[in-house]
Amino acid sequence: MQQQLQFYTALTSLCRALALSSAFATALASTQLDTHLHVLPPAFSAAIDAAGGDPTGYTAPYWTLEGMIASMDQTSTDIGIISVSALGVQTAGTGQAARDLARTCNKYLATTATKSAYGKRLGFFGVLPDWRDVNGTLAEIDFLYLTQKLCDGVTVFTTYGDMLLGNPLFLPIWQKLQDYKALIFIHPDSLWVGPKFIAGGLPQPIVDFPLATTRTAVDLIMTKTLPKFPDIDNTIPRRRHTSFYC
DSSP states (O other): OOOHHHHHHHHHHHHHHHHHHHHHHHHHHSSEEEEEOOOOOOHHHHHHHHHTTTTOOOOOOOOOOOHHHHHHHTTOOOOOEEEOOOTTGGGGGGSSSHHHHHHHHHHHHHHHHHHHHTGGGEEEEEOOOTTTTTHHHHHHHIIIIIOOOSSEEEEEHHHHHEEEOOOOGHHHHHHHHTTOEEEEEEOOOOOOOOOSSTTTTBBBBHHOOOOOHHHHHHHHHHHTTHHHHHHHEEEETTSSOGGGGO
C-alpha cells in the first residue's frame, strides 16, 4: 500500500511537470505556441524510405514549409517549435549513419527555424542519435549546445530498442542534458509488440503511442530518474499518454 501511495504521488507530480515545460509558461501567457510541429528533412525522408517506410503504419505526408506556416495561420499559432517525428534517426540504426543523419537533420532544422523567411515564428528541438549509441548521443548534445547554440531543446523518444528512458545505460546522457539545463520533448515511439498493428493495420500512433508514453513515464518514476537531474525541463505532447487513467 505504501509503495502504491508513493507511486501515485510521484505520478501526479510527473504529470504536472510533463504537461508543460516552465520554459514556455511565460510565452503562453500572451502567445499561441505549438511545440509539436513535425518537419520532414529530405535526408530523413530518404532514410525512412530506405528502411522500408514508416514503421508506425502511417504513410509519410507531403510536407512544405509554406504549407506548415499556412496551417499555423489557420489555427492562430504565433510560434511553432519544429522537430522530426518517430522513429527519429534511429531508423538508420545505431552507428555512424545515424550520427550523420542526426547532424544533417540538425543543420536542416536550424536553417529552417532561423534563416527562412519565417524565422521569427519558428524554433526547433534538436535531433539525437539512438540513445543506445551513448557516445554518439553525447557528441551530438555537445554540438547542439556548444557549437550550433540554436536549439530550444531536444527530442527524446520513449524507447530505444527495448530500453525505456530510465535504463541505467542512459545515465551519462541524462547527466549531459543536466549539465546544459536542457529542455527535452518526450515523444512516443513505436512499440515492438505482437501483433504490431491492431486489426491488421491500425497505425500505432492512434492507440499505441499513448501507451508507449505511459510506459516510459512510469519507468522514469519507478527508477527515480528525473529527481536526479532537476535542471532538466520536460514537456510531453498532450493527450499522448494514459497516466491519468492509472
